[in-house]
Amino acid sequence: DTGVSQDPRHKITKRGQNVTFRCDPISEHNRLYWYRQTLGQGPEFLTYFQNEAQLEKSRLLSDRFSAERPKGSFSTLEIQRTEQGDSAMYLCASSPEGNSPLHFGNGTRLTVT
């Protein structure tokens, strides 16, 4: 068990650019979650996958955001036409079936200049 891995750890981009983040969950965890955390706040739920199916999306996830989990393993989160308000820590978590705790990665910190 190597834990949830996120790449990159840090990303600086200019407003208007597209960015993509990757999350590798713990193997055999079929649930995968994306959260966003801004400075001084707790993480906020963005979206959730069960295997390759995206089952729920928060209203925080605007049309500029898209998440995929094509083979039910790793996931990507893409933000198009970034805005300064997108600056945040993007956290990925995974869990197995049932009432199991979420295992979080250490996040990707995005700074939009």
Added chain:
Amino acid sequence: DAKTTQPPSMDCAEGRAANLPCNHSTISGNEYVYWYRQIHSQGPQYIIHGLKNNETNEMASLIITEDRKSSTLILPHATLRDTAVYYCIGNPRGGTSYGKLTFGQGTILTVHP
């Protein structure tokens, strides 16, 4: 999900017990009480969870009142590495809502030498 209320900050001397309270008066019968913590620059880390009974693991103890309206997380011998933000969260059992955690702002625990 239940709304939880926690004190914004607490201090504790190293080696002493840290008792972190949480009010969750609106918790429903099918919601677990989960505790996570977040050390600076890391993702949230699961600590413990419970439904009705008190629970203990290698990290902490969780005391839930009989009416389930509040709980206390106990770190029996706090160390400097326990300095973190502690989140108390209601999490429904099973279903698609499981894992959509509402973090709130948590309690900043500072452990002093």
